[in-house]
Amino acid sequence: MTIMKGVDLEIVEYLFSAEKECREVMKVTDRYPELTFDEAYSIQEKLIQRREMDGVRKIGLKLGLTSKAKQEMMGVHEAIYGYLTDDMLALEWEPVDFTDFIHPKAEPEIAFFINEELQGTNVTAEDVLRVTKFVAPAIEIIDSRYLNFKFTLADVIADNCSSSKLIIGSKWMSPAGLELGQLGMVMTKNGQVVQTGSSAAVLGHPAVSVAWAVNKLGERGKGINKGDVILSGAVSEAISFEQNDTILVQFAELGGVSFSCKSST
Ligand code: 0L1
Ligand code: MG
Numbered sequence: 067m068t069i070m071k072g073v074d075l076e077i078v079e080y081l082f083s084a085e086k087e088c089r090e091v092m093k094v095t096d097r098y099p100e101l102t103f104d105e106a107y108s109i110q111e112k113l114i115q116r117r118e119m120d121g122v123r124k125i126g127l128k129l130g131l132t133s134k135a136k137q138e139m140m141g142v143h144e145a146i147y148g149y150l151t152d153d154m155l156a157l158e159w160e161p162v163d164f165t166d167f168i169h170p171k172a173e174p175e176i177a178f179f180i181n182e183e184l185q186g187t188n189v190t191a192e193d194v195l196r197v198t199k200f201v202a203p204a205i206e207i208i209d210s211r212y213l214n215f216k217f218t219l220a221d222v223i224a225d226n227c228s229s230s231k232l233i234i235g236s237k238w239m240s241p242a243g244l245e246l247g248q249l250g251m252v253m254t255k256n257g258q259v260v261q262t263g264s265s266a267a268v269l270g271h272p273a274v275s276v277a278w279a280v281n282k283l284g285e286r287g288k289g290i291n292k293g294d295v296i297l298s299g300a301v302s303e304a305i306s307f308e309q310n311d312t313i314l315v316q317f318a319e320l321g322g323v324s325f326s327c328k329s330s331t
Pocket of ligand 1: 130131
């Protein structure tokens with residue numbers, strides 16, 4: 067079964083305004099339980115086009131549900147992808163504002179900087195590493211537009227995979243010579259360790275994760291481009307934060323990245 071013609075644009079406006087107004091809303095499948103994954107990706111594309119009309123620019127891609135633990139939690143066997151836009155870029159030295167979020171969480175990630183166009187449906191991790199100029203430590207802030215951060219897979223795809231902000235560390239390295247598939251990670255909140263993990267949690271190797279996204283995009287006749295930044299997926303569970311919190315993520319070899327959240331008063 068497919069959703070009715072025109073309903074997709076109604077859903078786009080629904081999610082667009084929820085994000086713009088920092089307002090949580092009921093999930094789309096409460097109203098349209100028949101929403102398929104394919105339709106959800108089409109809605110996601112139209113949502114990004116709607117945001118582009120509002121002045122933002124695409125800068126790359128992000129992967130979600132890349133760990134076995136998170137896939138099992140959601141009862142799925144596949145990762146998901148969404149788009150990153152320039153307004154999502156936050157800086158290490160400029161605190162994010164809590165009033166810009168609904169119920170944010172932070173995730174440790176490895177960012178890939180792409181130096182060459184790549185498109186296809188049989189793309190491998192080696193292909194991804196060949197077109198990757200640098201990798202860097204990163205933090206993604208996710209902020210689902212849905213009530214209580216609860217959704218089905220189709221819902222979260224339509225909502226651009228909960229994307230909100232990203233912070234990229236200042237140490238960028240060539241992936242050559244790095245043990246990118248087994249980098250240890252420690253995440254602290256206000257100096258207390260809140261998560262530890264390994265980059266192996268990202269589908270076994272973050273480049274495998276990026277290759278999966280390229281192949282998935284390939285099925286829709288799309289690919290990745292020179293200049294794209296790609297967040298390869300969370301290395302551990304996401305951690306909620308509040309005003310005045312500071313999150314630091316430290317990767318072996320790659321180094322650290324942090325951000326603070328300022329008080330709204
Ligand atoms: O970036 C992510 O891993 C999030 C993907 C969507 C699922 C969620 O919001 O937890
Ligand atoms: Mg993420």
